[in-house]
Amino acid sequence: MRPQAAALKTLLDEPRLQVMPGCGDGMGARLIEEAGFRTGFVSGSSVSAMRLAMPDMESGEFQRNGRCR
């Protein structure tokens, strides 16, 4: 198992609630880390909103813009 996955598994074994903020870009991610959160969510709808100002509709245009891979 990769170290980040093992760390997440260990964290989730603790009987505590983890608050996981979502973000859509590097700045959001950076500020999540700065605020001291252990976990974060790369949210499809946030990526779509922050990058394209579009809803998360899996549209063909969005996929051409690099959504899929």
Next chain:
Amino acid sequence: MADAVESCVAAAPNVLWLADGDTGHGNALAVQKLIHAYGRRGAAAVLIEDKFWPRPLGRQGAKLVVEREPAILRCRAAVEACRDEGILLLARTDARVSRGFDEALARIREFVAAGADILFLDSPQSEEEMPTFIEACGGKPALAVTSPAGKHFMPADAELERIGIRIVVYPQDILAASVRAMRKALTGLKGGSKPPMATPAELATAIRVGEYLSQDSRWPDPS
């Protein structure tokens, strides 16, 4: 999306990242390809859900799901790819709204049996449904997502912790705060009142100027 995962991991390497894989965007092999792509970019876990793909149009945004058997197949493919990649799978069902709680619960049990590491039942409709969902996870961690529109039952964080939820996702807070802040700044540029903004020092911390300068000073160009 994979490049967004890469950006977030690079910007915040000490955070453990769950990456949104949606439906996996295709058949079992597409699901596996997506998981490998996210895993290589540093995700600790990937979310895969049982919605239709491509999304059927003309349904007013209804959360439509594939039948149970294809949902299980998708989950099994995702589990295999996550094991190969050494990361965790978050299996999500959206069946609650369109198919009812019993079907959603049955899918959670199937996803647990298939080897999913974290479970999420979307849009629970009452206080009773959440503990039943947690019980169906069979000891695997259960996740809840807050609804900005308040469309489903969602207790406060303290109550979620008390009943045994291990992760609560706030998917939209940073986005919603960003939109408000950018609008206020632009209103200020048009002659309105200027909102409070990050100082140059706060900006420098946000983009980690100190780290870069310390590297910069280690490699002076020979003159």
